[in-house]
Amino acid sequence: MNIAQLLNQLPGAVAQGLIWGIMAIGVYITFRILNIADLTVDGSFATGGAAAAILITSGVNPWLATLAAFLIGLLAGLVTGVFHTSMGIPAILAGILTQLALYSVNLRIQGIGTDLGSRANVPLSINKYKNMLVSLRNVGSFILENPIWLMLFITLVLIGLMYWFFGTEFGCGLRAVGANQQMARAQGINTGLADIVGLMISNGLVAFSGALMAQYQGFSDVSMGRGAIVIGLAAVIIGEVIFGRLFRNFALKMLAVTLGAIIYYLVIQVVLWLGLNTDDLKLLTALVVALFLAMPYWKSRIRTRKRKGGPAHG
Amino acid sequence: MADHPMLVLRDLRKTFNPDTVMEKTALAGVDLTLNRGDFVTVIGGNGAGKSTMLNAIAGTFSVDNGGILLGGRDITHLPEHRRAAFLGRVFQDPMTGTAASMNIEENLALAFRRGQSRGLRWGISAKERALYREKLASLDLGLENRMGSKVGLLSGGQRQALTLLMATLKQPELLLLDEHTAALDPKTAEKVLRLTRHLIRENKLTALMVTHNMKDALALGNRTVMMHEGRIILDLNEEQKQHMTVEDLLAQFEKESGRELSNDRMLLT
Numbered sequence: 001m002n003i004a005q006l007l008n009q010l011p012g013a014v015a016q017g018l019i020w021g022i023m024a025i026g027v028y029i030t031f032r033i034l035n036i037a038d039l040t041v042d043g044s045f046a047t048g049g050a051a052a053a054i055l056i057t058s059g060v061n062p063w064l065a066t067l068a069a070f071l072i073g074l075l076a077g078l079v080t081g082v083f084h085t086s087m088g089i090p091a092i093l094a095g096i097l098t099q100l101a102l103y104s105v106n107l108r109i110q111g112i113g114t115d116l117g118s119r120a121n122v123p124l125s126i127n128k129y130k131n132m133l134v135s136l137r138n139v140g141s142f143i144l145e146n147p148i149w150l151m152l153f154i155t156l157v158l159i160g161l162m163y164w165f166f167g168t169e170f171g172c173g174l175r176a177v178g179a180n181q182q183m184a185r186a187q188g189i190n191t192g193l194a195d196i197v198g199l200m201i202s203n204g205l206v207a208f209s210g211a212l213m214a215q216y217q218g219f220s221d222v223s224m225g226r227g228a229i230v231i232g233l234a235a236v237i238i239g240e241v242i243f244g245r246l247f248r249n250f251a252l253k254m255l256a257v258t259l260g261a262i263i264y265y266l267v268i269q270v271v272l273w274l275g276l277n278t279d280d281l282k283l284l285t286a287l288v289v290a291l292f293l294a295m296p297y298w299k300s301r302i303r304t305r306k307r308k309g310g311p312a313h314g
Numbered sequence: 315m316a317d318h319p320m321l322v323l324r325d326l327r328k329t330f331n332p333d334t335v336m337e338k339t340a341l342a343g344v345d346l347t348l349n350r351g352d353f354v355t356v357i358g359g360n361g362a363g364k365s366t367m368l369n370a371i372a373g374t375f376s377v378d379n380g381g382i383l384l385g386g387r388d389i390t391h392l393p394e395h396r397r398a399a400f401l402g403r404v405f406q407d408p409m410t411g412t413a414a415s416m417n418i419e420e421n422l423a424l425a426f427r428r429g430q431s432r433g434l435r436w437g438i439s440a441k442e443r444a445l446y447r448e449k450l451a452s453l454d455l456g457l458e459n460r461m462g463s464k465v466g467l468l469s470g471g472q473r474q475a476l477t478l479l480m481a482t483l484k485q486p487e488l489l490l491l492d493e494h495t496a497a498l499d500p501k502t503a504e505k506v507l508r509l510t511r512h513l514i515r516e517n518k519l520t521a522l523m524v525t526h527n528m529k530d531a532l533a534l535g536n537r538t539v540m541m542h543e544g545r546i547i548l549d550l551n552e553e554q555k556q557h558m559t560v561e562d563l564l565a566q567f568e569k570e571s572g573r574e575l576s577n578d579r580m581l582l583t
């Protein structure tokens with residue numbers, strides 16, 4: 001266990017955390033603001049990667065390709081939103097259905113231009129596509145090409161945009177829908193539309209993040225989004241636990257999510273360095289997230305026990 | 315303005331869970347007409363259909379039969395969020411009418427835009443803030459100094475007062491009050507009721523108020539209707555109300571319905 005080896009890994013962990021942090025902001029929007037657990041993200045993350053990869057390999061500018069990934073993510077969210085609101089399917093199931101469907105869609109997107117018409121993996125070598133936005137090759141250096149700088153910039157711009165959006169009349173209405181549907185309807189807010197728009201923006205961000213991830217790691221893969229929802233939740237929860245008391249402002253809360261994602265990847269690097277097998281990572285992540293999700297429930301049970309015999313409501 | 319009635323309910327019928335063992339006829343043909351400025355109190359036993367009638371007007375569910383005219387327009391098939399443009403609502407549960415995780419001024423700003431399209435303008439303006447501060451100050455609860463506080467931190471009475479303010483911030487054509495003091499302690503209930511009366515009078519509102527308190531039902535408003543088994547069985551005008559005691563009212567109920575009034579929350583004094 002060489003400490004220099006660990007230190008070498010840390011910049012990469014920060015860059016990954018920043019990329020996943022954008023996806024985690026998407027999860028924050030559905031999970032915390034809309035109060036929906038949206039499982040579409042496992043699929044839409046890979047959709048973003050697939051779309052960007054296929055566009056970049058066919059010569060499209062990587063900025064445009066990444067933007068296109070965002071737009072396709074909006075569509076994925078639209079599908080889940082329509083499943084949920086127009087077809088009355090519970091949100092969690094609607095997300096699972098879209099996620100499953102996206103697996104086929106992603107294979108097809110990646111297969112564009114191939115003989116089979118379907119492909120599990122698209123290589124994106126930085127040697128071949130030199131103008132890609134981010135690449136892990138430069139992550140150890142202090143030069144401007146280090147992906148951390150661009151990721152920081154993109155993250156701050158996105159947080160600014162989200163802060164603006166959720167402060168507008170429409171965005172406030174969206175927050176009201178997540179806080180209290182009945183109240184929102186009584187104030188004339190179309191709750192179905194709000195759910196759809198929220199799911200779209202969330203999945204747009206997730207796909208955007210997937211597009212950056214594909215460029216960063218140098219390939220896109222159909223299974224690159226597996227467990228994305230859990231990583232997103234982990235980032236949200238870590239952010240809340242560490243910065244919850246400090247950060248009250250909405251923009252700072254989103255920043256906390258980003259920091260949560262970075263901390264998540266730093267911790268992962270440390271436990272891997274300590275000798276954990278990569279194959280056991282998802283098990284560990286799932287257990288840790290389950291534990292943190294249980295906290296508020298346990299806390300409230302302890303509180304009611306202390307108050308036994310009190311009024312049922314009041 | 316045109317001289318059509320403010321609200322017309324025509325033969326409203328609703329059966330929940332039809333053709334199952336849970337089948338329940340909640341509205342069995344409700345006819346009711348409210349004139350502009352009417353303040354009608356609604357009483358009745360358990361399951362008489364009082365709240366169901368209010369929810370039918372608000373559009374929480376669609377009725378099986380009948381029509382709802384508000385200010386002359388047919389709103390029978392309008393979705394709930396579109397009807398909200400014309401309605402102010404206060405619910406029994408103080409938690410229902412406000413968004414706990416948003417602060418006081420944000421809640422007011424949401425109510426201020428009831429019935430308007432919500433675009434990408436900023437959600438709250440400095441000019442509005444001054445208005446909210448003034449309105450909150452009139453509640454005399456000190457909320458004008460806590461406009462940035464989350465509503466979840468307020469007491470039930472404070473939340474109900476805020477909900478009332480929100481329901482009347484943009485003048486509604488009809489104010490729907492669904493036992494809005496039932497979950498409050500007597501002193502707070504009294505305060506909220508006084509505020510209700512004040513707001514209705516000041517803004518010359520048309521209102522429907524369901525109450526479990528017979529005395530309040532007689533003391534407030536210019537009309538009292540009594541419901542039983544999904545129908546209106548008694549409709550008292552202002553003069554009739556003045557000469558009526560709670561005992562008279564109970565006797566009337568027994569005469570009209572053929573049974574004793576039973577409501578486990580009913581307050582007779």
